[in-house]
Amino acid sequence: MKNKGFLATAPAIVLTACVTINVYFPAAEAKEAAKEFVEGVIGADAAPAVKATPKSGGMSAMLNMQRRVDLWSVIGIGSAYAQSKPDITIRTPAIQAIQSRMSSRFDATLRAGFDAGALGFSADGMVVVRNADKLALKDRVAVNAAVADDNRDRKALYREVAVANDHPEWEAQIREVFARQWIDSARSGWWYQSGGDWKQK
Numbered sequence: 018m019k020n021k022g023f024l025a026t027a028p029a030i031v032l033t034a035c036v037t038i039n040v041y042f043p044a045a046e047a048k049e050a051a052k053e054f055v056e057g058v059i060g061a062d063a064a065p066a067v068k069a070t071p072k073s074g075g076m077s078a079m080l081n082m083q084r085r086v087d088l089w090s091v092i093g094i095g096s097a098y099a100q101s102k103p104d105i106t107i108r109t110p111a112i113q114a115i116q117s118r119m120s121s122r123f124d125a126t127l128r129a130g131f132d133a134g135a136l137g138f139s140a141d142g143m144v145v146v147r148n149a150d151k152l153a154l155k156d157r158v159a160v161n162a163a164v165a166d167d168n169r170d171r172k173a174l175y176r177e178v179a180v181a182n183d184h185p186e187w188e189a190q191i192r193e194v195f196a197r198q199w200i201d202s203a204r205s206g207w208w209y210q211s212g213g214d215w216k217q218k
Contacts, residue, residue: 042190043105050105050178051191051198054112058120059128059202105191109181115174119167126163136164137208137215142175142196143168147208147215171195 107116127144130136135151136144144164152160175195179188200209203218210216 042187044190044194046105047191047194048198050107051195052202054107054116054174055195055198055202057116058123059204105178105182107178107181109177111177112174112181115170115177119170119174122163122167122170126160127167130160130164131204131207134206134208134217135160137210138196138199138203140196140210142192142199143171145210 107113127136130146130152133151135146135148137147139145144167146161146164149157175192176185176188178191178195179185200211200218203209205218208215208217
């Protein structure tokens, strides 16, 4: 008798287990926030980002359809969304203070290093001294110090944005979005890392 009772309730248990808490990362909103922040640091007239044209048909079309339609809900297995339209805020005192410091540092020291080809954006959203020979000897200590300070602020920025939006677990994704945005917004002639190599815009 006990076995029959268990078998009768088993389907309900399975369906309950299939109800997922789907807190998705808002990539588009994060990119918009990153663009606003980055342009606040290096200037709004940076080079526009090149948008990739999605391929039509095949696997790409299937993935796009899956993004638009919750296929599990079609067969009666629900998804519980903690946030239906999440936003990414960068308007907190801590983040604004970081942006102010980075903007001042960029204009005072780092911009000249990028223009000279001495500095570049790494693939993980940091600043790297890629060719110190491009710097005047008298400027090297100050530029190295500015790069170290800026990278500390960058680490703090990615953490603060994730925490400010109540999802500390998003820090790595926030960092990836910002890393792409630094490169997208880089001026013509600036260097950046891609696939382990240095490239110039």
